[in-house]
Amino acid sequence: MRRVLRAIISRSFAMERVTLSNRQEVEKVLNELSIPFNTREHREILTVAEGLEVCEGMQGAFVKNLFLKDKKGKFYLLTALHDTPTSFKALQKMLKGTGGGVRAAPEESLSELLGVVRGAVNPFALVNDSQKAVQFLVDKNLIETEKILVHPMENTSTTEITTEGLKKFLEHFGREMNVLDFNEEEKKEQPKKEEEDKKKETKLGLSVKKTENFSQWYTEVITKGEMIEYYDVSGCYVLRPWAYSIWEFIQSKFDKDIKGIGVKNSYFPMFVSKHALQTEENHVEGFAPEVAWVTKSGDSDLAEPIAIRPTSETIMYPAFAKWIRSHRDLPLKLNQWCNVVRWEFKHPTPFIRTREFLWQEGHTAHATYKSSEQEVYQVLDFYREVYEELLAVPVIKGIKSELEKFAGGDFTTTVETMIPVNGRGIQGGTSHCLGQNFSKMFEIAFEDENRKRQLVWQNSWGLTTRTIGVMIMVHGDDSGLVLPPRVAPTQVVVIPVVEKKQVQTVVEKAQEVYQQLCSMGIRAELDDRSNYNPGWKYYHWELKGVPLRVEIGPRDVKNSTMRLVRRDTKEPKIVSTEEVSTIPEFLETIQKEMLARAKSTLDSRIVEANNWEGFLEGVNDKNFVLTPWCEQTECETRVKERSGEESKDTEGEHLTGSAKTLCMPLDQGSLGPESVCFHCGAPASKKVLWGRSY
Secondary structure, eight states: OHHHHHHHHHHHHHHSOOOOOSHHHHHHHHHHTTOOOEEEEOSOOOSHHHHHHHTTTOSSEEEEEEEEEOTTSOEEEEEEETTSOOOHHHHHHHSSSOOSOOEEOOHHHIIIIIOOOTTOOOGGGGGGOTTOOEEEEEEHHHHTOSEEEEOSSSTTEEEEEEHHHHHHHHHHTTOOOEEEOHHHHHHHHHHHHHHHHHHHHHTTTOOSOTTTOHHHHHHHHHHHTTSEEEOSSTTOEEEOHHHHHHHHHHHHHHHHHHHTTTOEEOOOOSEEEHHHHTSSHHHHHHHGGGOEEEEEETTEEEEEEEEEOSSSHHHHHHHHHHHOOBGGGOOEEEEEEEEEEOOOOSOOBTTTBOSEEEEEEEEEEESSHHHHHHHHHHHHHHHHHIIIIISOOOOEEEEOOTTTSOTTOSEEEEEEEEETTTTEEEEEEEEEEEETHHHHHHTOEEEOTTSOEEEOEEEEEEEETHHHHHHHHHHOBTTBOOOOTTTOSSSEEEEEOOOGGGHHHHHHHHHHHHHHHHHTTOOEEEOOOTTSOHHHHHHHHHHTTOSEEEEEOHHHHHHTEEEEEETTTOOEEEEEGGGGGGHHHHHHHHHHHHHHHHHHHHHHTEEEOSSHHHHHHHHHTTOEEEEEEOOOHHHHHHHHHHHHHHHTTOOSSOOOSOOEEEEEESOOOOOOTTOBOTTTOSBOOEEEEEEOBO
């Protein structure tokens, strides 16, 4: 009778529409099906190497999961043992009717079809694919393994389950396993593979190309390039010295710029009371999902929760109200270099979107709107200079739409750029005119020259460590980081190429060149380590992005020459050692050419459209699209919805997801009097730049 009852419950359970979003829901299903399992909680992991580390001691083989798409628009989930070679080339040979072009699928599709984010892909997620749009592929080696380790919908825990248990789970939901034998394909490719593996080992382990798997490439570059170390609190990361040095260059330039217009640095507490945070309702509403709250002190509950600053308007403005009394107190211009915490998000990306990040935030108060407006654009140009003059990243200056502007402000200006490899836009920095909205709420008023009470006009502006991530994404290549000389912690590395009989003379010459470089103010390093060969050193410094490599060997000593190799183009040239004095100028040439190439790429990816078809084609082809627009919020909302819906129907290698307004460029060009909105047909008032963004 119990067996019959269990069978009835099981069939009933299978008929229900089940979706899984977290570990608890997975475990509930496993218990319902009487499938044994064991789960371990751990820190967030994004790579196989991290998984092997945190799962040490668990019984089972760690697996990798690849979410893929072919040129015909078919989706695949491949689950394999972590050490099974699963090249796309071998996969395409084993799959029929793919039309080729199997590669990583867009992250939007991962969320839409399987309900998971990058780093947490797992076979349990197939339950969420109610239309069975994703074909499940399984490594033959996995089938022959007794136990495996997989994520239960989240990458902060790992579940130990038998292969038979997983099979039972999937069969219950009507999912089939399509078994692939990579071993057979591997045998055919073995001679070539051995040569490639040797290369990868020499290149210190970069295992993917930027264009083939951008997410994995980025993770490897920032970790192996010694920029980031992962931390056991999800969304928080350690900035290693190589990365923090770049932030210091940005700080140094921007700090000098703002002090030149009368801004002074200060520091305010990181905690804000609930009452203060809720003073400006629109402002709070914009940040509410991201606010982290402190609710306990030891074992005791706090009388009132205290928020950790997501931004500092509500912390600083009560002080402004105390300090400002007369027009003589204005303008008041303060800046602070600090950290902020914004908690609520699903997909952390180091530098780009993190729960804690470093930034500067400026807050100023003015007697007139004109003074306030002037500063907004002044600071915006400082941000442009950070990107273009330091980081060699071109940006577009513009104004945000009403829908995208800062909550509680009058208008928001922005610098926007593109990550060319995936066509996504990214907001580089914002300068906000707050008008008198906050001065009304916080009663920040002054007595003018005529002894009349007036409210101040306010601005706020901020730039974050996102700048570093943008630079990496724009310039990095398949060998690692590519750093612009002006922000490179080491601008030139000198490497002696020694032979046993001439070690001393070569090293002495290398030291001489190194000292000359240092005396000219160049940030140089001499790599004379004897336990690494020159080839290893070349790849090491390439991975770290050093702009220029100087090689000196026995022949160079004899001929008084040295070999210069650019990191950005990898172009070598042999020059006289007497030309050391020209290296600073050479570094400036590298800086300018990096910006020029990036600017040419960005310009080529901005297309114009006057109708919906042209717009959708442009954004699907990973471009920014400039259109005439009516500036109506309803129209913008509908464009977001339509672009997201219609992008799902595209085939081949396209960028999917909702498109949004990035900015209305300050350089508007000409907009004819008869121009109409590309979407709704109403009279157009501005040109606006659209794109899919981070």
